[in-house]
Amino acid sequence: MKIKLVLLFCFLSTVSAFSQENPNRFSLQEAINFAKENNKTIKNANLDILAAEQQVWETTSLGLPQINGAVDYQIYLRTPFDISSLGPDDPFRFLFPKHNLTPSISLSQLLFDGGYLVGLQSNKVFLEISENAKNKTVNQIETSVVSAYNNVLLTKESIEITKRNISALEENLNETIKIYENGLTEEEDVEQLQITLSSLEINLKNLETLYTISEGYLKVLLDIDLNEPIELTENLDELILKNISLDIINDEHPVSNNIDYKIAANDVQAKSLEYKLEKSEQLPKLNAFVTSSYLGYSDEFSNYFRREQDWLFTVVGGVSLKFPIFSSFGGKAKRQKAKIEWDIAKNNLSLKESQLELEFKNAKNEYNLAIDTYANKQKNLALAEKIEKKNTIKYKEGIAGSFDLRQAQLQLYTSQQEYLQAIINVINKKAELKNLLNIQN
Numbered sequence: 001m002k003i004k005l006v007l008l009f010c011f012l013s014t015v016s017a018f019s020q021e022n023p024n025r026f027s028l029q030e031a032i033n034f035a036k037e038n039n040k041t042i043k044n045a046n047l048d049i050l051a052a053e054q055q056v057w058e059t060t061s062l063g064l065p066q067i068n069g070a071v072d073y074q075i076y077l078r079t080p081f082d083i084s085s086l087g088p089d090d091p092f093r094f095l096f097p098k099h100n101l102t103p104s105i106s107l108s109q110l111l112f113d114g115g116y117l118v119g120l121q122s123n124k125v126f127l128e129i130s131e132n133a134k135n136k137t138v139n140q141i142e143t144s145v146v147s148a149y150n151n152v153l154l155t156k157e158s159i160e161i162t163k164r165n166i167s168a169l170e171e172n173l174n175e176t177i178k179i180y181e182n183g184l185t186e187e188e189d190v191e192q193l194q195i196t197l198s199s200l201e202i203n204l205k206n207l208e209t210l211y212t213i214s215e216g217y218l219k220v221l222l223d224i225d226l227n228e229p230i231e232l233t234e235n236l237d238e239l240i241l242k243n244i245s246l247d248i249i250n251d252e253h254p255v256s257n258n259i260d261y262k263i264a265a266n267d268v269q270a271k272s273l274e275y276k277l278e279k280s281e282q283l284p285k286l287n288a289f290v291t292s293s294y295l296g297y298s299d300e301f302s303n304y305f306r307r308e309q310d311w312l313f314t315v316v317g318g319v320s321l322k323f324p325i326f327s328s329f330g331g332k333a334k335r336q337k338a339k340i341e342w343d344i345a346k347n348n349l350s351l352k353e354s355q356l357e358l359e360f361k362n363a364k365n366e367y368n369l370a371i372d373t374y375a376n377k378q379k380n381l382a383l384a385e386k387i388e389k390k391n392t393i394k395y396k397e398g399i400a401g402s403f404d405l406r407q408a409q410l411q412l413y414t415s416q417q418e419y420l421q422a423i424i425n426v427i428n429k430k431a432e433l434k435n436l437l438n439i440q441n
Contacts, residue, residue, distance in 0.1 A: 024222075024230040028149050028239060031222060031232075035145045038223040042141055045134035052130035056123040063116050066108045074100040075301075097297035101304055104293030111288055111319070114280025122273045129266045136259040139435045141221065146431040148218040150424045153236050155211040161416050162204045169197050169409070172392065176402075189402035196406055200413075236423045243427045244371055249364045253437040255356045264345075264352040271342040278335040284323035291316045356436075363436050367429040370422070377415070377422040384408075384415035 026034060036042060076098055110116060173193040179185045216226055224230060255261050295312040296304055303309045324331065391408035394400035 024224055024228060025233055027234050031149050032142050032145050035141055035222050039141050040223055041137055045137040049130045049134055052127050059119045059123055063110045069105045072102040099298050099301045101296045102293055104291060106291040108287060108289040111286040113285045114283040115277055118273055118277045118280050125266060125269045132259055132262045143431045143435045145221050147428055148221055150427050151214040152218055152232060154420050154424050155207055155214050157236055157420055159207045162200055166200050173197060192402035192406045196409055239427055240423045243430045249368055255353050257438045258356050259438055261352055261356055264349045268345040268349050271345040275338040275342050278338045281331055284321055287320045289318060363433045367433050370426045370429040374422040374426050377419045381415045381419040384412040388412040
């Protein structure tokens, strides 16, 4: 039993140590989910929604009972005559007390205000605007994460391929040098290989620098410290299999699902409410209030803290009615302006709908073309590998020259990069299409 416990402890310790050494291991979907939770731009969008909710309550509270307290203090620094010379019952002593303290509390209630009713209607639109802005931010970050993740994999794969090409080329170069030293080939053959090798070595250095930059950008999107290690658990071959799907092309997706369309529709609603608000300014505003107060007067301020101090208690209630009469046509101009802005918003919505329909078609065509291009580059890569292999054999046998070998090698290197880029293009085009159609991962 003790042995089993020791083994279990060792196993758990090993797993714990492994997880501590690799805290940032992500598949593409895990990276997207991590960004949604930790990206600061998305966090700010969530905070904007919370702020919008508070703004909604602030607007709603304007129509609810309002209670306010006040304490007014007044001291006569100079009076028309000497108060001390007056008798205690003299009415002038009440009119000109040395100290005057009035604590009060008031209750007010909005009874009718057309602007407030419009404000309540706008609360829903205001929240929708914030939520749609957040969804647009999430879509943008998701697309950026896909692109950044793919760029890291592309650079990493390019580095590995370049290293393999360098290794194979060095082997050919060493064999050619020996053949040249034995007088069985020309110096130009050696120089051709050296030129190719030098180009590959420079390209490798550039790729290694680019890999650091690409990885750093991904870390920024995921809000991971740039000094922390990160490990991507998927490769391009796995991702291309997951991202080739014609269903997304064939399925119908209404334009109204698009975030930009929703934002344009929100603008129409907002401008409509602004027009209603300007029209509501023609209506009267009615408020009710109740105020209670104590009035205390004394020749000495310290008397206010004594029980014998007299206080006069009053309660006042009433209503306040305000209505516009004439504004020199300023109100009419505001209403006309709001109506024009509403018409502009409706035109923009119609234009956005037409633009999105065209963008949908183009995005689907580009994604379909990316898939076809990937299949084409895959075939070209197989052919380029076959040609390079044949030319290498012919070169070693003395049938082909160094120029032919170099051309075959350059063609292979180009095909390798085009194949990798075709994979990236398929994945990115699908991400862009999903963003346009507002399809969440």
